[in-house]
Amino acid sequence: MNNKPEPPLESGLFKIPQSVLVVIHTPALEVLLIRRTDAGTWQSVTGSKDFEHEDWHSTAVREVQEETGIDALHVDCRLRDWGLENVYEIYPAWRWRYAPQVSHNTERVFGLCVPTAQAVQLHDKEHTAWQWLPWREAADTCFSASNAEAILMLPRCLS
Numbered sequence: 001m002n003n004k005p006e007p008p009l010e011s012g013l014f015k016i017p018q019s020v021l022v023v024i025h026t027p028a029l030e031v032l033l034i035r036r037t038d039a040g041t042w043q044s045v046t047g048s049k050d051f052e053h054e055d056w057h058s059t060a061v062r063e064v065q066e067e068t069g070i071d072a073l074h075v076d077c078r079l080r081d082w083g084l085e086n087v088y089e090i091y092p093a094w095r096w097r098y099a100p101q102v103s104h105n106t107e108r109v110f111g112l113c114v115p116t117a118q119a120v121q122l123h124d125k126e127h128t129a130w131q132w133l134p135w136r137e138a139a140d141t142c143f144s145a146s147n148a149e150a151i152l153m154l155p156r157c158l159s
Contacts, residue, residue: 014099017090019048020060022079022110023150024070030117031138031151034067034127041143042131044150046107056081056108064112068130069121076115082157084109086146109150111157 022045024032033042047063060079064072072079086107090098117132133141139151 014102015097016049016052017098017102017105018059019046019105019107020056020063020110021046021086021107021147021150022060022064022072022112023147023154024064024068024112024114025135025154026114026117026132029135029154030132031135031154032068032117032120033131033133033138033141034120034122035129037124037126037128039143040128042141043144044142044147046147048105056110060108060110060112067123067126070112070114070118072112078113080111080113080157082109082111082150082153084150084153088146107146109146111154113158 024045031044033044035042045064045067047059047067049059050062057079060081061072064070064079071077086109087104088107089103090105095103120130122128122130135151135154139148142148142151
């Protein structure tokens with residue numbers, strides 16, 4: 001894991017401890033995973049709000065675009081807020097990104113159905129590779145427990 005400090009956020013403020021997790025999948029339940037540059041672990045799209053009043057939906061759309069190049073608002077895509085929030089402790093190695101009193105993050109879960117497994121355009125400073133996997137295999141491949149749980153919920157969230 002890279003513990004080297006990154007430049008401050010463009011706004012000069014700390015990261016906001018509110019993020020989205022977006023499980024991108026096909027109707028056949030193939031799930032897109034992307035590998036983090038800093039840790040080498042596999043995950044779905046994740047990312048923090050850019051400002052306090054940014055709504056969850058806008059954050060999800062922006063993060064999907066930034067991390068994969070997929071337009072979540074395209075007519076052939078279906079972005080759904082699962083109405084699920086996970087609260088977890090921020091790993092100590094990443095706490096420097098947040099205000100000193102912050103120790104936990106709230107993560108809102110979304111699903112994004114795309115028509116087919118497709119090539120994606122990664123944000124090369126954040127991710128090094130991508131793969132489409134069957135949903136159970138994708139859940140087993142994720143580093144994050146909340147990400148794995150969300151993928152395992154996929155069949156129920158679609159019915």
